[in-house]
Amino acid sequence: MMLAIDHWAWANAWRDRSPALKTGVTLAALAMAVFSPWPAVPVMIGLATALAVTYGAKIPAKVFWRIWLVPAAFLLVGTVTVAFSLSTAVPDGSVPTEGVWGLPWAPSLQLGPLYLTVTPQGMEQALTLLARAMGATAVSLALMLTTPMVDVLMLLRSWRMPPLVLDLMLLVYRFIFVLFETTESMYRSQEARLGYASWRYGRRSVGILAANLLLRSFLRAQALYVALAARGYHDELRVLPRRRSAG
Template identity: 35%
Template sequence: MLNIDGFAYTNRLKNVHPTEKAVFALLTLFLCLVFSSFTVSCLTLLLMTVVTVRRAGIPYRAYFRMMAIPFSFLVVGVLTIGITITTQRVEQEWLGSLTAAGVTFGVTSGSIIKAAELAGKSLAAVSCLYFLALTTPVVDLTAAMRKLRIPSLFIELTELTYRFIFVLQETAEDIYLSQSVRWGYSSLKNSYKSLGSLTATLFLRAHHRSGMIFTALTARGYNGQLSVLAPEYRVSTANILMITVVELLLLSVGVIAEVKGI
């Protein structure tokens, strides 16, 4: 299992202001999406990889394993764009083709460029989000969301969901363990039965726990709003300056690439 959550709390950039990190990731993502340029995508990918692995200290093995996850989806998507299938006998500039039973499969230079652009853009976009996910704990993200005046209902839901994923996971693990020590998963039939009762129990527990949480919140004067304070982070002028320079560079590269049509 990839421990994204664990890295978020232990990486070397954990003390950097979450808004700085969010702005950096999202602005880069934005530029990368606006300029559909292969150069910008590659630069973004390189930039994010270096920052995540070198600056934040995420082990490169873990990072590349994470990058491999979208890769498999990407391959399928890119293949469908890269390979042109046609029944028309119109002569195209095939780089290579195969005709069978009146259907032509092949690649053209145009389709290859398009596919490469798409692959680059997707990986670059994913690397931006991974940077954010790996360096910024969810609690910091929601704190930044609060500052950005995102509706509190949305933020509270995010926070509660996040917290209770772990509680639910722990409960599920406990139930699974107690079932398996009693041979609950010894055969396929038993496994089906045990998994069913695990799911049912999990729902009941979740319901019960939500009641208890509500009681505990009420006892502390809950009035319909989960108002909390986040720890304060220091704003770093150096970081802001660096982000500005990097983004401006990326922007100019993008503009030049657009003009020259690379």
């Protein structure tokens, strides 16, 4: 998923738009989605975002949908629990028993002395929360999908983020991919030699892989430092800001 996000951040039609503008619009849309009292607003914002990403930034709807589903699944599980309320009262006593969603009764479950009930208020709360969270996720995802890391760093630099933090972000970003490639090639070479032929071998292979990855990371860090020093590195990774054709 991370690789897909990075790929589209470089390949979308809005890549060269001003990152400050994109961030501004995103923050405004986020605020609207989160603070609106009606669940319809974040839903609309989410839909509008999906359309903008598909037709504006020319990212396939399928890509957007698939990436959005990952956090959405977590959100669904998280918000469902809000719909339930736990009480000691008998449901047809103090708790209102008018139907939920057209059902003539509020579904309830007796757990010893406790009753697990879905109430209309709980249901409404859960729906609002879910709508907000999903709309907000769509908006944030749109920013991630249309802004390359280089631009994010540049924007943070213009916001006076300390250079040390930025350098770390840059290196982490670059070396995530190096680490990923190393892991992949090590895994393939283990697999080619039957390292994952059985569950027991697989467990052993994963251990070896992890240990080697750690060692290689240290060596890689050392080699990187030597290479940076060869090009005159002192204490800050200075690079030219990107010049964009569109302002």
